[in-house]
Amino acid sequence: MASSALRTVVVSTRPLLQFRAATVGALQFSTTTPAAGEKKHYKLCIVGGGAAGISNGSKFGRKLGKGNVCIVEPSEVHYYQPMWTLVGGGVKSFTQSGKAMADVMPLTVDWIKAGAEEFSPDNNLVRCSDGTEITYDYLIVAMGLSLQYEKIKGLPEAFQYDGVGSNFSAKYVEKTFRAIQNFKGGNAIFTFPNTPIKCAGAPQKIMYLADDFWTRNNVRDKANISYNTALPVVFGVKKYAEILAKLCERRNLKINYRHNLVEVIPDKKEAVFEHLDTGEKITFPYDMIHITPPMGPPELLKKSPLADAVGWVDVDKQTLQHVRYPNVFSTGDCSSLPTSKTAAAVAAQCGILYNNLSAIMDSQEPQKKYDGYTSCPLVTRKGKCILAEFDYDLQPLETFPVDQGKERRTMWHLKANVMPELYWTGLLKGRWSGPGFYRKAMRLGMGK
Ligand SMILES: Cc1cc2nc3c(=O)[nH]c(=O)nc-3n(C[C@H](O)[C@H](O)[C@H](O)COP(=O)(O)OP(=O)(O)OC[C@H]3O[C@@H](n4cnc5c(N)ncnc54)[C@H](O)[C@@H]3O)c2cc1C
Incomplete structure (x- = not known):
């Protein structure tokens, strides 16, 4: 496709004024992208413009040069999600956690402002929601994971009620601090679901911040705080688990292990948990609840040939290369890498992926090995x-x-x-x- 076929798209940021692009003064920004419905070939196509997609886009954009790399990403805002713990805890504002996508999109890549709708790795093809068809030499899949609030009966409707928050979604994170501020005593519950999640520490971090807030504001002695987790341990790493279990005991934070949230009844202010060992259903009355939703691979991945048995992108845990499609790599939350899903992990993977994909591009074997950091x-x-x-x-x-x-x-x-x-x-x-x-x-x- 000749470069003259590329066009400049002007995107209104009016609904997203708080995250408007800073690179231009006006209420608009521009990005170069193929026209919707066009067919376009890139040496490297990256699906997802989150932590993993943008960081790899920056590296490979520099290496391969303008016109050779695209990022497929539908969102107008890029969030630094790790800050949501501090937003929910009232330490940072929501606005501080995001930037206009246009401001973080590397200048050396083409931004396809659409969602990927189909992966066809046998044809080296990605179909997008705006009809654009991208063929590629190499593909990086970095589209994050999917939040599954709807798997809990009563959600997401319960978020319309006071006292219910969740740091995991841009929609609900500000509700968390409102719930913490409005809590004047009673039962406060913090949940951890029965699935892998991003940042496995986040469900308890918000409990510690809430406990601290209520202590500073003389509410703590009227509060019963419990951490209801589907897991049999408070944290996956023994060293930290022992320290955290003692901390919870010292601060009178009750841990209920193997308790999996299955229903929220907001008009009665009740949360129903299933005990995963006995199958018993236990109802907890609450005055405030912080919910960590079940999470899983995006539906699009599950039905694609790239998926493993669960639906994550099936990659080698050391090289990050797909186990069946050697020109495909994956990184971040959507990958099958069996480590805790964090931005810190994305950073460590970024260096490995850059080296290994560069080697493949030079017809060499991938050498770098990810240790799961x-x-x-x-x-x-x-x-x-x-x-x-x-x-x-x-x-x-x-x-x-x-x-x-x-x-x-x-x-x-x-x-x-x-x-x-x-x-x-x-x-x-x-x-x-x-x-x-x-x-x-x-x-x-x-x-x-
Ligand atoms: C409350 C909370 C606290 C956290 N705390 C920490 C912490 O302290 N430290 C830490 O390291 N990490 C933390 N994390 C985890 C960290 O934010 C994630 O692990 C990280 O963002 C993963 O990056 P990613 O690029 O894989 O996914 P994401 O950053 O989620 O990006 C995925 C991108 O893919 C896009 N996308 C989705 N579907 C499509 C599609 N069909 N086509 C194209 N694009 C698509 C999305 O719009 C999104 O931009 C926390 C997360 C949360 C929610």
């Missing part, structure tokens, strides 16, 4: 944080030469102030591939 800054109160970092084997893989299992103010500053900057100006620009280099440097090259 992921991280979870476990905010334990406003001003304190435990920085959990670990690998595929659930063994700590800590960056700093101190015991990161301790609650620290420095780690709070890292989470609240340093990491957002690192995300916007490091990861999304393709200049941050995780702390591996620094971890080794701080240990004088010894250790992992």
Whole structure:
């Protein structure tokens, strides 16, 4: 397709004024993209413009040059989702968590402003919702995961009631802090579902922030706080689980293990849990509830030839290369990589993927191996944080030469102030591939 066939599309940001593009002063921004319905070939097509899609787009856009890389992404806003813990906790504003997609889209890539609707990897083809058909030499699938609120009876309708919030969705995250502020005592419940989720620490971080808020505002002694989790442990990594279980005991936060939320009855303010070992249904009255929804692979992936048995993109856990389609890679929440799904993991994967896909482009074998590095800054109160970092084997893989299992103010500053900057100006620009280099440097090259 000749480049003259490309056109400039002007997109109104009026409904999204709070996240309007900063690169132009007017209420509009422009991006170069094929006309809707067009057929177009790219050397590299990236599906998804979240943390994983944009960071890889930046790296490969620089490598391959303008006109060779596209990102398929329908959203006008890009969110730094890790900040939603602090938004729900009343520490940051929702506006601070997002930017116009136009502002984070690398200048070296073409933005296809549509959703992918069909993967046809046998034909190296992606069909988009606006009719655009993209053929590619290489494909990176980075379309995140799907939130499944509707799998819980009574949701999402219950979000119309006061006292119900969820940090996992842009729609409901601000409801969390309103619920925390309006809570004047009674039962507060924080849930963890019976599926893999993104940021497995987030369901309890918001409980710690709420507990801290109520303590500061003299409400805590009127509150019964419980953490109802489908899991048999409070956290997947033994070192941190032991510390967190003790912390909960000390702060009188009751953990109910194997309790899976199945129904919310908002007019009665009741939440029904199934005990996963006994099958018993247990009803908890609540005055405030924070819900972490079940999550899973997007439907589109489930029905595509790229999926594994569950629906995640079926990639090799070390190289990130698809196990059946060698010109396809996947990274981030939608991949089958068996690690905790976080932006920190995306950063570490980004360096591996860049090296391995570059090798494939040069007709060489992929050499770099991902160790499953992921991280979870476990905010334990406003001003304190435990920085959990670990690998595929659930063994700590800590960056700093101190015991990161301790609650620290420095780690709070890292989470609240340093990491957002690192995300916007490091990861999304393709200049941050995780702390591996620094971890080794701080240990004088010894250790992992
Ligand atoms: C409350 C909360 C707290 C968190 N805390 C942390 C933390 O402290 N530390 C941490 O590292 N991580 C944290 N995370 C997790 C982190 O945000 C995610 O793991 C990360 O964003 C994953 O990046 P991704 O690119 O895979 O997915 P996403 O960032 O979700 O991006 C997916 C993109 O794909 C697009 N898309 C979807 N469908 C299609 C389609 N059909 N076609 C094209 N595009 C599509 C979406 O619009 C989206 O832009 C947290 C998340 C939440 C919600």
